[in-house]
Amino acid sequence: MKRKEFKVVFEPSGRSVYVLPGTVLLEVAARAGYILQTPCGGGGTCGKCRVRVTGGSCPATQSCAKILGDARVREGWRLACQARVQGDAVVEIPAASLFESRQIILSDSAGGELEVLPAVRKQFLDLPAPAQDDALSDVERLRAVIGPFKIGIDLVRELPARLRKAGFKGTAVLADDELVDFEAGDTTAFSHGVAFDIGTTTLVGVLVDLKTGLDLAVDARMNPQTSLGDDVIARIRKCREEPRGLIHLQRAVLAAINEMIGELLRQARVEAGSIYEVVFAGNTAMQQILCGVDPSALGELPFVPAFNDALALKASDLDLDTHPNAKVYVFPQVGGFVGGDTVAGVVATRMDEAESPAMLVDIGTNGEIVLFDGKEMLGTSVAAGPAFEGARISCGMRAAAGAIDKVVINESLRINVIGNARPSGLCGSGLVDAVAELLRVGVIDETGRILEPSEFPDGVPASVAKRVVRRDEHCHFVLAHASESATGEPLLLFQRDVRELQLATAAIRAGANILLKMRGLEAGDLKTIFIAGGFGNFIRRNNALRIGLLPPVPCRRIRFVGNTCVFGAKRALLSVSEKRYAESIVRRVEHVDLSLSPDFQMEFGSAMTFPNHDGGDCDAAPDDAVPDPRG
Amino acid sequence: MKRKEFKVVFEPSGRSVYVLPGTVLLEVAARAGYILQTPCGGGGTCGKCRVRVTGGSCPATQSCAKILGDARVREGWRLACQARVQGDAVVEIPAASLFESRQIILSDSAGGELEVLPAVRKQFLDLPAPAQDDALSDVERLRAVIGPFKIGIDLVRELPARLRKAGFKGTAVLADDELVDFEAGDTTAFSHGVAFDIGTTTLVGVLVDLKTGLDLAVDARMNPQTSLGDDVIARIRKCREEPRGLIHLQRAVLAAINEMIGELLRQARVEAGSIYEVVFAGNTAMQQILCGVDPSALGELPFVPAFNDALALKASDLDLDTHPNAKVYVFPQVGGFVGGDTVAGVVATRMDEAESPAMLVDIGTNGEIVLFDGKEMLGTSVAAGPAFEGARISCGMRAAAGAIDKVVINESLRINVIGNARPSGLCGSGLVDAVAELLRVGVIDETGRILEPSEFPDGVPASVAKRVVRRDEHCHFVLAHASESATGEPLLLFQRDVRELQLATAAIRAGANILLKMRGLEAGDLKTIFIAGGFGNFIRRNNALRIGLLPPVPCRRIRFVGNTCVFGAKRALLSVSEKRYAESIVRRVEHVDLSLSPDFQMEFGSAMTFPNHDGGDCDAAPDDAVPDPRG
DSSP, X not given: OOOOOEEEEEETTOOEEEEOTTOBHHHHHHHTTOOBOOTTOSSSOSXXXXXXXXXXXXXXXXXXXXXHOHHHHHTTEEETTTOBOOSOEEEEOOGGGBOOOTTTOOSSTTOOSSOOBOSEEEEXXXXXXXXXXXXXXXXXXXXXHHOOOEEOHHHHHHHHHHHXXXXXXXXXXXXXXXXXXXXXXXXXXXXXXXXXXXOSSEEEEEEEETTTOOEEEEEEEEOGGGGGOSSHHHHHHHHHHOTXXXXXXXXXXXXXXXXXXXXXHHHHTOOGGGEEEEXXXXXXXXXXXXXXXXXXXXXXXXXXXXXXXXXXXXXXXXTOSSOTTOEEEEOOOOBTTBOHHHHHHHHHHTGXXXXXXXXXXXXXXXXXXXXXXXXXXXEEEEEOOGGGGTTTSTTBOOSSTTEEEEEEESSSEEEEEGGXXXXXXXXXXXXXXXXXXXXXXXXXXXXXXXXXXXXOOTTOOHHHHTTEEEETTEEXXXXXXXXXXXXXXXXXXXXXXXXXXXXXXXXXXHHHHHHHHHTTOOGGGOSEEEEEXXXXXXXXXXXXXXXXXXXXXXXXXXXXXXXXXXXXXXXHHHBHHHHHHHHHHHHHEEEOOGGGOTTHHHHHHHHTSOOOOOOGGGGOHHHHHSOOOOO | OOOXXXXXXXXXXXXXEEEOTTOBHHHHXXXXXXXXXXXXXXXXXXXXXXXXXXXXXXXXXXXXXXXXXXXXXXXTEEETTTOXXXXXXXXXXXXXGBOOOTTTOOSSTTOOSSOOBOSEEEEEEEOOOXXXXXXXXXXXXXXXXXXXXXXXXXXXXXXXXXXXXXXXXXXXXXXXXXXXXXXXXXXXXXXXXXXXXXXXXXXXXXXXXXXXXXXXXXXXXXXXXXXXXXXXXXXXXXXXXXXXXXXXXXXXXXXXXXXXXXXXHHHXXXXXXXXXXXXXXXXXXXXXXXXXXXXXXXXXXXXXXXXXXXXXXXXXXXXXXXXXXXXEEEOOOOBTTBOHHHHHHHHHHTGGGSSSSEEEEEOSSEEEEEEEOSSOEEEEEEEOOGGGGTTTSTTBOOSSTTEEEEEEESSSEEEEEGGGSOOOEEOHHHHHHHHHHHHHHTSBOTTOOBOOXXXXXXXXXXXXXXXXXXXXXXXXXXEEOTTTSSSSSOEEEOHHHHHHHHHHXXXXXXXXXHHHHHXXXXXXXXXXXXXXXXXXXXXXXXXXXXXXXXXXXXXXXXXXXXXXXXXXXXXXXXXXXXXXXXXXXXXXXXXXXXXXXXXXXXXXXXXXXXXXXXXXXGGOHHHHHSOOOOO
């Protein structure tokens, strides 16, 4: 059941993406590779994320008019964090609205810092045909023009016929130091690659034009391994206990990857044969399973990966539906569960160049945390569980059409549903919102308990109080009544759902606290916190602070940097030097195994309590009025 | 129908081979990798090839007693060129009897010049098991001890289980810079490789112990492609004209190679899993077909190979029945039809260090000729046809049991049959002998015509004359009557068989003459002629000179160097620097395309006439009495 999608084109680059009705422009832009300035955390108050809708349907909201003024709204200006897509649209992004971090702008016409120098390069050749005084072998004839290269036997086998069929005029395709193809005619215009985030719960793939560095299509879907075990430990156990467990898990993820490649190609109208490189980043267990390498040793002390250095594979090693000789790059790993996703996060944020001390928090089923103290990096991984990705939550779902992604409580409960549909579930950002808002108004207390209406403090609106229902020992909260939902069933937030969020939040916070302690730092010392993850860009910072997900720092030091795993993978795809940088990071990050830390259980215990921290200045005018300095 | 074979052990090395009854010791030694001094061309007159039979059955001949004296014969001394194996035997080879060229002695206890430093090396490791303060990944744990290496995904997949099953004690197997296996326990004693000569007509394989450099087994058989086309041109045509021609040819040779590997393993009682490298050398067309690379462009001007540089493949690329991660090295090529076999010949003879001018003549279905003038090398290839390997000859056969390998005419016709059996055919050396002897006594004239008895000069013995029979226009010669042969059919030398030999001989001689002309040299200027080829070691030099196969030089300048193709391949297998040397040769040999030479047809025409040269000093005492200086 494919829902109607709208096409949004961004100017001046011309990139386009397809999105569901009602998707907020901030997210649409992120899917096209643009991360916008959001110092107010997407609260619609600072006006930094302004964009101009020059065509199509994307109505202004009240905040747009309030912040930008009616005149500007009439010219098409919108707050990207507020305006939602209601039809095909053309959107202009002023350079001033772009977040300045390097991972965002690659080489588009807006000007970027990353040179597009991918491993894959093409060269059109008009070779002399062999003659009696020029009887070089076919391979040497190419080397005479291109210089030295390696060549696999598969291409050697095809080369004589290819050269002659093409009349010795064609395009050499090189990847690193290997000739991967010789194509008849001039095909230099077609050169593509795919960057993948192999998340425990969610897979994200981006199809990239290797000539321009532009994203051509994005696809995300549930990692189908989830049905075989919803966290890393369950999947490792499957590999240990079932003779064909590893094969089943590997096949599941590879099948999804090939489906995603098919979808990306369809979206961008590109041929599989022009994908010459695929880059993967994921945690160590995900990367090992992807490659068919038994992760059993990751399931017992001292959590040993099979490899840490980057792997250079061929498409055929994984049966990928790309060019048959395409290269595959699997990100280098730090150790333990701190894998390619973390390294990609450092590559994407360049946190080692940020104002320090800096911390990267990548929120997913595994939470990865890196602390940079100005000299060294410490990296760790915590098992957060899949709550942030909508799994293990009673009415949880991925951030897709029908998901409640935003919850606000004022006089009454207001929800936002992705795709402007009736709600069918709750995604991660909606869960954080719901709990934080209920905590703020007093329906949930600092221990995470949903109070009985008799225990409510003053000021809980009556319409909200009515939604709290006691059953057996616990209360639950009605997010949507049966009559309001898409399914005809009520959408309920149970006590155990709040517990899941507490566990996930506490794990990440405890990890962050331990890294800080190891370097003798306090939360307040952090000059920058990069929040990464599939949903990271779309949670509200004050809510994240309120539930204690992040160390308490002034809001403006918190940077939402989106899915740094896929951004880092894309950088490696687009630039060989980014791969070398990734490999150098592995040697610079000290792996912290929290299973060895006597403090972890204690930190975890204290982090289970919601701080109910106010978030203070997040939406305050003074912060928003001044330019937002980096870090 | 497997014939009984005898085991011959050589001392002091302990190498052993299995041979058919009646095999001459010179050949037995060659199959074990020892090329003996034969300045008299194996005529039983110089005594240089003396060896001592210290056990078993290998009776002395009259020449043995004549040259060595009765006392020595009683001590077990034999002329290796005369004595034949009649049972299991133990043979001692004195260092003085060995031909001094480097290819012969590798690293056995007799002392050799080739350092055994193969690409394959093994290292026993007793690794620390992972611990909480030592959680290196599996790959890094190995690298910490071995140093950097590459590793294929197949082994990465198996490594975690291998290491743990072995308790982290095992043997790392490295080939070049790649880890190809980790084997439980200490397996450093087992490390093998196979060197192959991929001849147009004959395949030869040698199983080598990579630790000691010793040959463990040898196998030779007909290239089964012969049934699909008996020369290179016919096979190229098959590839051009039949859609599956290439596949059929490749499968045929690969099936034979795997059978040979099986036979070598059986002979040496070695496991397939301990073969870590295979080296192939053959002409350009044979190498391309072996690798599954269409040789069509070799079938038309300007005869372009697909590749010239050496290929580094994996066993799985060719489905070889070896260790699954074994390396495959395919020899570098010069160009045109001058391929890996020629390069291997230069590697085996080190002709660029020989007294110059020097010439290498590799006699096979393609004849390859290299001239070294003291500075540069010229290389060419001629289509000799398979006559020298017993094909296209009415009663021709390979040099195997039942083949007439020697023909002498004195008062009567005397033949020698391999395996002391009744004759069933005529091999290459027997063909050269038969025609040369008939030429010498006057039954064949210089134009190659078998004369009618009425035309015979004086002195043709009556018993020989009786063997000439006229049928239709031509005469033929009866080598064996029906009653004498193994088949019950007479073995006849027809006029057309003499013509085949003339064509083959003339092609090689014309090639040699043109190279000499190109450098302004006369035949007499040649200080060294290396004769190589499957049968090269076992023809008589004066007979080769008599039919004009070689430029007329004093006999002692002619060196029989055996199958230099397989020797060169073996050197590359045993030493990485020999591979680099082979690759450097390719750049030093100038390829001469005889199809471009206006002189070739003329030279070919004149070379069709048998010189009936006397061969002079080949068997004369003075030459044999003095030490045989190199060159």
